Amino acid sequence: xxxxxxxxxxxxxxxxxLAGCKDETGSSxxxxxxxxxxxxxxxxxxxxxxxxxxxxxxxRIACWNYEMAEWFDTYYMDKIPSDVTVEWVQFPNADGVYxxxxxxxxxxxxxxxxxxxxxxxxxxxxYIQKYKESDVSIALTGIDxxxxxxxxxxxxxxxxxxxxxxxxxxxxSGMIVRKSIAKEVLGTxxxxxxxxxxxxxxxxxxAAKTAKDKGYLMTGSITTLWRVYAAGQTEPWLDSNNNxxxxxxxxxxxxxxxxxxxNGYSIADGNWGDEVTNNMMKDGKCLSYIGxxxxxxFNMTKAFDNGENGSSGDWCFIQGPQAHYWGGTWLLGAKxxxxxxxxxxxxxxxxxxEDFLNKAADGHGIKKRSETDGSITNEDKYxxxxxxxxxxxxxxxxxxxxxxxxxxGQNDYAIQAKIADGITWAPNAHTAFDQxxxxxxxxxxxxxxKVVDGKTKTEDECWADFYxxxxxxxxxxxxxx
Amino acid sequence: MxxxxxxxxxAKWGYIFITPFFLVYIIFSLIPLLSTFYYSxxxxxQQGLDWIGPNFVGFGNYVKxxxxxxxxxxxxLKILTYTKNTMIMWVLGAVPQFIFSLLLAVIFTSERxxxxxxxxxxxxxxxxxxxxxASFAMLFFALFSNVGPVNQVxxxxxxxxxxxxxxxxxxxxxLLVATINFLMWFGNTTxxxxxxxxxxxxxLFEAAAIDGANSWQVFFKVTIPLLMPIMVYVxxxxxxxxxxxxxxxxxxxxxxxxxxxxxxxxxxLNGYIGGSxxxxxxxxxxxxxxxxxxxxxxIVYKVLNSDSDKPKKKRG
Numbered sequence: 001x002x003x004x005x006x007x008x009x010x011x012x013x014x015x016x017x018l019a020g021c022k023d024e025t026g027s028s029x030x031x032x033x034x035x036x037x038x039x040x041x042x043x044x045x046x047x048x049x050x051x052x053x054x055x056x057x058x059x060r061i062a063c064w065n066y067e068m069a070e071w072f073d074t075y076y077m078d079k080i081p082s083d084v085t086v087e088w089v090q091f092p093n094a095d096g097v098y099x100x101x102x103x104x105x106x107x108x109x110x111x112x113x114x115x116x117x118x119x120x121x122x123x124x125x126x127y128i129q130k131y132k133e134s135d136v137s138i139a140l141t142g143i144d145x146x147x148x149x150x151x152x153x154x155x156x157x158x159x160x161x162x163x164x165x166x167x168x169x170x171x172x173s174g175m176i177v178r179k180s181i182a183k184e185v186l187g188t189x190x191x192x193x194x195x196x197x198x199x200x201x202x203x204x205x206x207a208a209k210t211a212k213d214k215g216y217l218m219t220g221s222i223t224t225l226w227r228v229y230a231a232g233q234t235e236p237w238l239d240s241n242n243n244x245x246x247x248x249x250x251x252x253x254x255x256x257x258x259x260x261x262x263n264g265y266s267i268a269d270g271n272w273g274d275e276v277t278n279n280m281m282k283d284g285k286c287l288s289y290i291g292x293x294x295x296x297x298f299n300m301t302k303a304f305d306n307g308e309n310g311s312s313g314d315w316c317f318i319q320g321p322q323a324h325y326w327g328g329t330w331l332l333g334a335k336x337x338x339x340x341x342x343x344x345x346x347x348x349x350x351x352x353x354e355d356f357l358n359k360a361a362d363g364h365g366i367k368k369r370s371e372t373d374g375s376i377t378n379e380d381k382y383x384x385x386x387x388x389x390x391x392x393x394x395x396x397x398x399x400x401x402x403x404x405x406x407x408x409g410q411n412d413y414a415i416q417a418k419i420a421d422g423i424t425w426a427p428n429a430h431t432a433f434d435q436x437x438x439x440x441x442x443x444x445x446x447x448x449x450k451v452v453d454g455k456t457k458t459e460d461e462c463w464a465d466f467y468x469x470x471x472x473x474x475x476x477x478x479x480x481x
Numbered sequence: 482m483x484x485x486x487x488x489x490x491x492a493k494w495g496y497i498f499i500t501p502f503f504l505v506y507i508i509f510s511l512i513p514l515l516s517t518f519y520y521s522x523x524x525x526x527q528q529g530l531d532w533i534g535p536n537f538v539g540f541g542n543y544v545k546x547x548x549x550x551x552x553x554x555x556x557x558l559k560i561l562t563y564t565k566n567t568m569i570m571w572v573l574g575a576v577p578q579f580i581f582s583l584l585l586a587v588i589f590t591s592e593r594x595x596x597x598x599x600x601x602x603x604x605x606x607x608x609x610x611x612x613x614x615a616s617f618a619m620l621f622f623a624l625f626s627n628v629g630p631v632n633q634v635x636x637x638x639x640x641x642x643x644x645x646x647x648x649x650x651x652x653x654x655x656l657l658v659a660t661i662n663f664l665m666w667f668g669n670t671t672x673x674x675x676x677x678x679x680x681x682x683x684x685l686f687e688a689a690a691i692d693g694a695n696s697w698q699v700f701f702k703v704t705i706p707l708l709m710p711i712m713v714y715v716x717x718x719x720x721x722x723x724x725x726x727x728x729x730x731x732x733x734x735x736x737x738x739x740x741x742x743x744x745x746x747x748x749x750l751n752g753y754i755g756g757s758x759x760x761x762x763x764x765x766x767x768x769x770x771x772x773x774x775x776x777x778x779x780i781v782y783k784v785l786n787s788d789s790d791k792p793k794k795k796r797g
Contacts, residue, residue, distance in 0.1 A: 103527070134529070452742075464555040464557065467552060468559070471552050471553050472753055475762065
C-alpha cells in the first residue's frame with residue numbers, strides 16, 4: 001500500500017512538473033521559459049475596437065523591467081484593439097542577460113510562429129547602437145518626430161538615416177542635492193544658489209573639499225559620475241580595427257576619481273552599492289547624487305517613502321556642471337513582426353499621444369507589476385517619465401502646480417526641460433559594446449579603491465579585470481594604447 | 482534446446498531494456514561531449530549580432546588559454562587563478578565533510594552503541610541534499626547579507642551594532658560556499674560510508690575484539706583499510722563535483738565577487754558562453770576541465786591506492 005501511494009505521488013509530481021513547463025499563455029517553446037535564464041511574461045488585452053483582420057492577435061514586447069509595461073497597462077491599453085493580447089517578455093538587464101536572450105529571439109523571429117514572434121523590443125542607450133545598425137530592427141516610416149527632442153531621435157537613427165526606434169521619455173540627468181547638507185557646505189539651500197555654487201567642475205571639486213572638511217561626502221558613487229562625462233563623449237571606445245583605447249573623457253574622469261578617492265570625497269562602490277543608498281537616508285552624509293527622473297523614482301524610493309527615517313523633502317534637483325543624459329528606453333520594431341500597422345501606431349503614439357505622455361509623465365497611481373512574475377498587482381506605484389515630446393515637456397515645465405514632494409514641491413520638469421535642450425547625441429561615439437564600457441570598465445576601475453580583506457587591486461589588475469570582461473563579449477578586441 | 486532458446490530471448494530483452502539509457506546517453510551526453518571537443522578547434526562566436534565561424538584554427542584556442550599575453554589572459558594565467566579558487570573552496574568543504582561523515586557513519590553502524598532512531602537521523606542528515614543548490618545559496622545570501630538575520634542576532638547578543646559584510650570578504654565568502662556544499666553533501670557521503678562499513682564482515686570486528694583491540698585500533702586497522710574502495714569512490718566523485726562547482730558561488734557571490742575570488746572554472750567558462758556565445762574558447766576550456774578532472778582523479782586514485790569501482794558523478 002505504501003508503495004502504491006509513493007508511486008502515485010511520484011507520478012503526480014512528474015505530471016505537475018511537466019505542466020509547469022507550459023507557460024501561462026499555452027504557447028510551446030516560449031522564449032521566456034527555455035534556457036538557463038528563465039524570463040517572465042505577463043499578458044493583458046486591449047480595450048479598443050477590433051484590429052485589422054490580417055494582423056496578429058498577439059503583440060509581444062521584449063523588455064528587461066516593467067517600467068514601460070506599467071505605463072502601457074495604466075494609460076495605453078485602451079488604444080490597443082480589443083482582440084489583441086499584449087505580452088511582455090522579460091529578462092533581467094544585469095550581466096547582459098537581456099541582450100543574450102533578445103539576440104536569440106530576434107535571430108529566430110522571422111521563422112517563429114505568429115504567436116511567438118517578438119513585435120517590439122526595448123533597448124537602452126548603452127546598446128541601442130547594436131540593434132539599430134542591424135537588420136533585426138525595422139525602419140519606421142510616417143512617424144511625426146517634429147516635437148521630439150533631437151537627441152532622442154538621433155540615438156535611434158541608424159547610419160543610413162533610417163529611424164529605427166522611438167521613446168516616450170527623454171532622460172536628462174542632473175544632480176539631486178540634499179538641501180540641509182548644502183546649507184552647511186555651500187551656504188545655501190536654494191536650488192538656484194546651489195546650481196550657481198556647482199555650475200562648473202572647478203566649483204564642484206572645490207565644494208567636494210569643503211564637504212569633506214565638514215564631515216560629508218560629495219557624491220554617492222564615482223562610477224555614476226562617469227555618466228556625466230559619457231554623454232559628452234565624441235569618440236567611440238573601439239576604433240575601426242576593434243582596438244580599445246580609452247576616450248579623452250575617461251582620463252578626465254579618472255583624474256577626478258583618483259582625487260576623490262584619495263581624499264575620501266566619495267564611497268568606493270558602484271552605482272547600486274548598499275552604502276551608496278544608505279547615505280540617502282535620514283542620517284546620510286552624502287551631499288549629492290547624479291541621475292535622471294528614473295534614478296530618483298526607482299533608486300531613492302527608500303529615502304522618499306520612509307517617513308521619519310527617510311529624507312523626503314530635503315532634496316532638490318539641479319543641472320550641475322554639465323548637461324547630460326543617463327539611460328533611456330527606446331522601442332524598436334522587430335523584423336518579422338506580424339503586427340506592422342499596430343507597431344507603427346504605437347511608435348507614433350509614444351512620441352505624439354499627448355494624453356498618454358501627460359499621464360505617464362505624472363506617474364502617480366500607476367498599476368504596479370510584480371517583479372517576480374510580471375503580473376499586475378493591486379498596488380499603486382510612482383513611476384513618472386520625462387516626456388520626449390518637447391511640447392508636452394515645456395507645458396509641464398511651465399505648470400506651477402507641478403512639483404515633486406521628495407524635492408519639497410520643486411518642479412523637476414522645469415530643470416530637466418532645460419537640460420534636455422542641451423543634450424546632443426554624437427553619432428560616431430557609440431559601439432555595440434557600450435554597456436561593457438560604461439558599466440564594466442568603471443566597475444573594474446573602482447576595484448583599486450574598494451577594500452576587500454584589507455587589500456585593494458593595483459591599477460594593472462583593474463585593467464586586466466576589465467580586459468577579461470571585454471574579451472568575453474568581444475573576443476577579437478585588442479587593447480593597444 | 483529449449484533452454485538455449487529461452488536464454489537468447491532473455492538477452493534480447495536485456496538489450497531492449499538498456500536501450501533507452503544508451504539512447505539518452507548518446508543524445509544528451511556523448512554527442513555534446515564529442516561536439517565540445519570538435520568545436521574547441523574552431524573560431525566560433527558572436528560579434529554583436531553576427532555569427533563568426535566556425536573557422537578551423539587547430540590548437541589556436543588552447544594556445545590562447547596558455548599564452549599569458551593573449552587578450553584572454555592579460556598577464557596572468559586565468560586558468561590557474563580559477564582552478565585555484567575552485568580547489569580552495571572544494572578542499573574547504575570536502576575535507577571537513579569526509580571527517581564528519583566518517584565519524585557519523587562509524588557511530589551509526591557501531592554494534593556497541595546501537596543508536597536508536599537511526600532512520601530518523603539518516604533522513605534528517607540527507608534532507609539538505611534534496612534542496613536545490615540555488616535555493617540554498619539564496620537562503621545564505623539572505624541570511625548573511627550585511628543587514629541580514631545573522632548580523633542582527635549577533636547585534637542583539639552583544640548589544641552593539643554588528644555590521645559585517647560577509648560577501649565582501651574573500652575568506653568569508655569562500656567559507657560560506659564551502660559550508661553550503663558541506664551541508665548539502667555530508668548526508669550523502671555518510672550514507673555511502675555507512676553502506677561501506679556495513680559491507681565489512683562483522684566477524685572481523687568480533688575477531689578484533691577477541692584479540693583485545695581497542696576502538697581506535699579497530700577503526701584504524703580494520704574499518705579504514707576495508708573501507709578504502711568506498712573512500713576512493715567518495716573522494717573522486719566529490720572532486721569531480723567540486724571541479725564543476727557553479728551554482729552555489731554563482732548565486733551566492735553573484736558570479737565571483739568579491740574581486741573574482743569566488744569565481745570558479747565553470748563560472749569563468751559560463752562568462753564566455755553568455756557574453757559572445759564563444760563556443761570555440763568555451764569548448765577548449767571544457768576540454769581542459771575534462772583533463773584536469775581526469776588527472777586529479779588519477780592522483781587521488783593512486784594516493785589512496787586501491788581498486789575501487791569506477792567513479793560516478795556526484796557533487797560536493
